Every structure is written in structure tokens, then in C-alpha cells.
Amino acid sequence: MELRQLEIFRAIAEELHFGRAAQRLFLAQASVSQQLQRLEADVGVRLVYRSSRTVRLTPAGKVFLTEAERVLSAADRAVDRARQVAAGRHGALRIATNYPASRLLLLPLLEDLRAQDPDLSTMLREMGSPDQLRALRRGDLDLALVYGPVDAPGVSSTQLLDVPVVAIVRPGHPFAGRERLRFEELLGYPAMTGYEGGSLVIEDAMVAAAAAHGTRLPRTPSSTDLSGYLLELETSDAIGFCSLPRAEQNRANGMRVLRLDPVEPILPIHVAWSDAVDEPLVNSVVAQLVRLAETVRKAA
Structure with a gap:
């Protein structure tokens, strides 16, 4: 074998x-x-x-x-x-993250870790939540910053932050001059809640929030990959949805961002780790992430 x-x-x-x-x-x-x-x-x-x-x-x-x-x-x-010792490093931390967690939590975490231990090596990846949890269970990751709730055997987690879901449209869209958008207004336009191979968490949050306020949104993920999904948003009257941190990146690229009424769907961000590994470094970093999340919540 x-x-x-x-x-x-x-x-x-x-x-x-x-x-x-x-x-x-x-x-x-x-x-x-x-x-x-x-x-x-x-x-x-x-x-x-x-x-x-x-x-x-x-x-x-x-x-x-x-x-x-x-x-x-x-x-x-x-x-x-073996590679760490050969390179003169005495520790390594393998972390995967989604986009909002990388913007809100990972960047300040890395600054703190480098200040505490300049010899600490970090290996970072951006991955979808299902892929992160599979890698965590295989032992390919030490920590995962994922959308919750987390329900995976052998994995523990704690919630850190909630981030809102917002709508994004092209500059020439009929809604481009608006700041807010109601759920029932989505029914008159193609609304894309995801792309092929992407997580369903945004779609689930959208559908649940709209249903709680009397609007039944169809589940309409795009049949294209991420690049095709973005191209469709830029060239049609489709409405896309993403986390607020991702929307700020899209705004910088010229897209228009609209907040949702009467309530914003929420994406919970969790830190997850394997129950099979009891590493002091992992436990310490989880505690640091909890403190950083509290700081982010207070600043908001």
C-alpha cells in the first residue's frame, strides 16, 4: 500500500x-x-x-x-x-478564509501574529466554506474562517461576526441611482443568488429573509462560473448579491451597491478547527480572533 x-x-x-x-x-x-x-x-x-x-x-x-x-x-x-526546521522556522499555521473574513479579521490577525512571533510561518488560502471544512477534517488546515452555521463531524466552531448581504448592479441599471431596495422589487428583474460551484449560503440567507417579510424569492443561481457571473452582472439588468465587504470591492470597480429593506440578510462568520488536533497555537489564535471580532463589532 x-x-x-x-x-x-x-x-x-x-x-x-x-x-x-x-x-x-x-x-x-x-x-x-x-x-x-x-x-x-x-x-x-x-x-x-x-x-x-x-x-x-x-x-x-x-x-x-x-x-x-x-x-x-x-x-x-x-x-x-521537517521543512520548517530546515528553514529555521519553529511554527506554521495553515489558515483558509472567505473574502469578508479576510478583510475584517485575517489582515489584523496576521499583523498581531507577526509582532508576537516573527518566525511564525503562515500558509493562507481563500476557499469556499464546504472546501474549507473538508480540508480541516483531512488535516490540511489548522483553522477555517467559514460561513456558519457549522455542522461537520469532528469540527468545533465559534461565531465571530455577522456581515450583511447587499445587492450589486451595473452603473446603467434602472436601480443604479438608488441606495436601498425592497425584496418585492427583486421579482421584476433577474436576480442571481450565486454562481456554479459557489456556496449556497448567500442564496439561503436571501430566501429566508425575504420569506420572513412576505416575499417568495425563487432560487436562481447563475449557471456560469464566477467570471461569467460577474460579466452577466456588468452587461445586463440582473441583480447580484454578495457580502458587504465584497460589495465594497465591486464598488471600487464601478458597480453600484444597494442595501436591502426591510431587513438585511445576514451571513454569520465562524472560526472552525478540528477536534482531533489540540495545538496550543491554534487555541491561542482562536482566542485572538474572538477578541478581534469584538473590536470589529464595537467599531461598526
């Missing part, structure tokens, strides 16, 4: 599709299938059920995945520690 086989098995388990797993690993699909067969031969049981239409883990495969993730995480940590 080889680590590469475990990595291939993990990709299959997450994608539940041999073609996508192969693409993610930059391998031929036939190679992925062969490596899985060798792994199953070594283990002595079937780990993945596959047919012409379905790929799913067997009960044995689900148990094996948990243990395989622990082995891969331990191997990754061993490599990271």
Missing part, C-alpha cells in the same frame, strides 16, 4: 466520479482505476462500489476513508515540520 494510492482513493471518495478524480490528480482515468484495484487487493475488501451510473463508498470504504485521511494528514504534517 502506497501513500499515492491513499490520495487517489481520497479523491475518488470526495468526487464520487472517476473522471473528475483523475482530472483533479492530473492522471489518466485508467490509472486511477488501476490504483484503486491495487489498493482494494492490498486491503482485501471492496472499498468503492461503481457501476455505469453510480460511484459510492462501501461501508468498509467509509471506515477506510477516515483512517486514510489520518495517515495522509500525519504524512503532510511530517513534511511541513
Whole structure:
């Protein structure tokens, strides 16, 4: 049994599709299938059920995945520690974040950490919340700044901030001169609550807030990726939605930002960490994030 086989098995388990797993690993699909067969031969049981239409883990495969993730995480940590020592560094922190958390919390956190320990290495990524939680459970991250609520086995979290959802439109949009927009006014225009592959958290917040005030908003995510979604907003009368920090970036690019009435949908930002890891550094940084969030709330 080889680590590469475990990595291939993990990709299959997450994608539940041999073609996508192969693409993610930059391998031929036939190679992925062969490596899985060798792994199953070594283990002595079937780990993945596959047919012409379905790929799913067997009960044995689900148990094996948990243990395989622990082995891969331990191997990754061993490599990271060795590289840190070789580079003269004695600590590293792997953090992923969403956009509003990076603007409001991560930047001041990094300033504090560098002042406290100049030798501390930080590895940062911007990722969607579902991807962050999967990486956290695999042991690929130490901390995740995600949209809540967090409901993932083996993961703890605490809420830090709430950020509002706002509308964005192009400069020539009929609503471009407005400052506020009511839910019922959205029904007359294409309203895009997300893009393909993105999180559903903004859509969920929009639909729930509108329903609480008597407006039934259809769920209308864009069928394009992020770049196509932005292009559609810039060239049509569609209305898009995002967090207020992201909207400020869009405003700098010429888009118009409108607050929503009679109440703004809210996105809760949480910090999450794995229950399997008890690192003093992680615990300390969580406490720092809680203090920073309180400062941000008071300033607002």
C-alpha cells in the first residue's frame, strides 16, 4: 500500500466520479482505476462500489476513508515540520478564509501574529466554506474562517461576526441611482443568488429573509462560473448579491451597491478547527480572533 494510492482513493471518495478524480490528480482515468484495484487487493475488501451510473463508498470504504485521511494528514504534517526546521522556522499555521473574513479579521490577525512571533510561518488560502471544512477534517488546515452555521463531524466552531448581504448592479441599471431596495422589487428583474460551484449560503440567507417579510424569492443561481457571473452582472439588468465587504470591492470597480429593506440578510462568520488536533497555537489564535471580532463589532 502506497501513500499515492491513499490520495487517489481520497479523491475518488470526495468526487464520487472517476473522471473528475483523475482530472483533479492530473492522471489518466485508467490509472486511477488501476490504483484503486491495487489498493482494494492490498486491503482485501471492496472499498468503492461503481457501476455505469453510480460511484459510492462501501461501508468498509467509509471506515477506510477516515483512517486514510489520518495517515495522509500525519504524512503532510511530517513534511511541513521537517521543512520548517530546515528553514529555521519553529511554527506554521495553515489558515483558509472567505473574502469578508479576510478583510475584517485575517489582515489584523496576521499583523498581531507577526509582532508576537516573527518566525511564525503562515500558509493562507481563500476557499469556499464546504472546501474549507473538508480540508480541516483531512488535516490540511489548522483553522477555517467559514460561513456558519457549522455542522461537520469532528469540527468545533465559534461565531465571530455577522456581515450583511447587499445587492450589486451595473452603473446603467434602472436601480443604479438608488441606495436601498425592497425584496418585492427583486421579482421584476433577474436576480442571481450565486454562481456554479459557489456556496449556497448567500442564496439561503436571501430566501429566508425575504420569506420572513412576505416575499417568495425563487432560487436562481447563475449557471456560469464566477467570471461569467460577474460579466452577466456588468452587461445586463440582473441583480447580484454578495457580502458587504465584497460589495465594497465591486464598488471600487464601478458597480453600484444597494442595501436591502426591510431587513438585511445576514451571513454569520465562524472560526472552525478540528477536534482531533489540540495545538496550543491554534487555541491561542482562536482566542485572538474572538477578541478581534469584538473590536470589529464595537467599531461598526
